Amino acid sequence: MSIAKPWIASYPPETAPSLEYPRVPLTHFLEEAAAEFPDHHALYFMGKRITYRELLTMSYQFANALLRRGIKKGDRVAIMLPNCPQAVISYYGALFAGATVVMTNPLYTERELIHQLNDSGAETIITVDLLYKRVTQVRPSTPLKRLIITSIGDFLPLVKSWLYPLVQWKQGQKPQVVYSSDVEAFLAVLKESAVTPVKPDIDPENDLALLQYTGGTTGVAKGVMLTHLNLIANALQCRAVLYKCQRGRERILGVLPLFHVYGMTTVMNQGISIAAELILVPKFNVKEILGLIDKTKPTLFPGAPTMYIGLINHPDLAKYDLKSIEACVSGSAPLPVEVQNRFEELTGGKLVEGYGLTEASPVTHSNPIWGRRINGSIGLPWPDTDCKIVDPATGEELPNGEIGELAVRGPQVMLGYWNRPEETAAVLRDGWLLTGDMAYMDEQGYFYIVDRKKDMIIAGGFNIYPREVEEVLFEHPAIQEAAVIGVPDPYRGETVKAFVVFKQGQEVSQSDLDEHCRKRLAAYKIPRLYEVRTELPKTMVGKVLRRQLQEEEKARREQTEEVNQEQEKTS
Structure with missing residues (x-):
């Protein structure tokens, strides 16, 4: 059944409503860029530049190294790295070897890491020396057979690479890596490997390029199965929307983590598909980013609202030139209008809000960058992306203007969840993804998000699932009940607030709860606010009413604002 697509009439004339998607592996983009622009810079990292020829050669070397170590087509290879050249080389090297990449968040605690490695079955991990201890501690509880260890210093300019070990030692961060036949150094693995081109036998529509883990309302992280075609499609859709970008001429500020599917698509996959230079940033620091923009002149800056808020509010902003930036798509959280306007004023470029989810590689919508945009809207569906609003109870399509669940369909939509057929069936219906x-x-x-059916919290661009945080709180011996919600935060968008009920006769401090959570959760998931209660609101069957807690929190904020306004009037 065909569906009405009123958004096509709203497209800029330069963006085609339907595109051609070549049936090739994702690695094709890198080979194509290296053939056309071999001496153009592919990567910039803390002063070090790598050309497309060099990047392709090292990716081939890494693929040959994996093949020599017994990696077969479809084997899962975990990459647990910040934004650095090794992350890009490992990613394309694993794909050339025919493996499925498992992007792993370096912030994961041991508990989170054990779950992901066991669920994916990854036997090989590429990580940084700073995380060596954490990986070795979880290794006995996982299928891991092989560790490939790199250092940030491995791809620094010559003088910085000499100084880096000294800096590590002074900061007490010099890790002691014990190398062996199954714990190897990244550079040694590269240097000993052939540069022979590798041609994997890939079926782009069915072979997995990526297992990208996402949480769920149950708190259990699920592996989203994304094919080569899914990722190629989303990169090409991104190109169609960014139609003013010139092949071989753009520079992309890579602040979004590549281990997050949003950064992977909008920075790495899309960037390499247009032979752009990727300016890799391992950690977001506002002053350093301002200096980097001033120095390297990026033209594209995909990001999250938190990043733009940090930049426009920095006291030294006037000292830096941001005029090179031509286009930004903001995702992960709603973009405040005042932030959009101020950022555009400072840069002269365009900043628009978009929308996506891991299950769609991830982008499905954005406002036209050089066309009509509507504040508060996530914009128009991308080319070849069908969308409808359905009744969440019946699945029936609803007319324009009525609120229901957003369903999407397109070439970027996942195959399903790894080894979870029931959960796949719950969200994929006849090719439609229920978001x-x-x-x-x-x-x-134009589409507008009004609420989340799931109770997911988005803080600083990271997804946080209340159930997971609650389960960690429940593990504390003094806690009887816990509920977690997101509350507005001027910087992070949302922050985590926990409501706790202590067992009779027991009570602990917030610092004790922080310490408990810090051992079990990544830093961005830890509650910033706590409220102690004698009981939590519940349904008749005993389910905690998070929605009621959110409404109470909202009423309290509004009351506080009213009191403040009254005080201002009388002062």
Whole structure:
């Protein structure tokens, strides 16, 4: 059944509503860029530059190294690295070897890491020396057979690479890596390997390029199965929307982590597909980013609202030139209008809000960058992306303007969840992906997110699932009940607030709870606010009403604002 697509009439004339997607492996983009622009810079990292020829050669070397170590087509290879050249080389090297990449967040605690490695079955991991101890501690509880260890210093300019070990030692961060036949150094693995081109036998529509883990309302992280075609499609859709970008001429500020699917697509896959230079940033620091923009002149800056808020509010902002930036797509959280306007004023470029989810590689919508945009809207569906609003109870399509669940369909939508057929069936219906987000569409085909069906919290661009945090709190011997919600935060978008009920006769401090959580959760998931209660609101069957807690929190904020306004009037 065909569906009405009013959004196509709202497309800029330069963006085609339907595209051609070549049936090739994702590695094709890198080979194509290296053939056309061999001496153009592919990567910039802390002063070090790597050309497309060099990047392709090292990717081939890494692929040959993996093949020599017994990696077969479909084997899962975990990459647990910050944004650095090794992350890109490992990614394309694993794909050339025919493996499926498992991007792993370096912030994961041992508990989170054990789950992901066991669930994916990854036997090989590439990580940084600073994380060596954490990986070796979880190794006996996982299928890991092989560790490939790199250092940030491995790809620094010559003088910086000499100084880096000294800096590590002075900061007490010099890790003691014990190398062996199954714990190897990244550079040694590269240097001993052939540069022979590797041609994997890939079926782009069915072979997995990536297992990208996402949480769920159950708190269990699920592996999203993304094929080569899924990722190629989303990169090409991104190119169609960024139609002013010139092949071989762009520089992309890679602040979004590549281990997050948003950064992977909008920085790495899309960037390499247009032979751009990727300016890799391992850690977001506002002053350093301002200096980097001033120095390297990026033209594209995909990001999250937190990043733009940090930049426009920095006291030294006036000292830096940001005029090179031409286009930014903001994702992961709603973009405040005042932030959008101020950032555009400072850069002269365009900043628009988009929308996506891991299960869609991830982008499905954005406002036109050089066309009509609507504040508060996530914009128009991308080319070849069908969308409809459905009744969450019946699945029936709803008319324009009515709020229901957003469902999407397109070449970027996942195959399903790894080894979870029941959970796959719950969200994929006849090719339609149920997003879990409540939305509506206007007459021109612009979409608006009004609420989340799931209770997910987005803090600083990171997804946090309340159930996971609650389960960690429940593990504390003094806690009887816990509920977690997101509350507004001027910097992070949202922050985590926990409501706790202590067992009779027991009570602990917030610092004790922080320490408990810090051992079990990545830093961005730890509650910033706590409220102690004698009981939590529940349904008749005993389910905690998070929605009621959110409403109470909202009413309290509004009351506080009213009191403040009254005080201002009388002062």
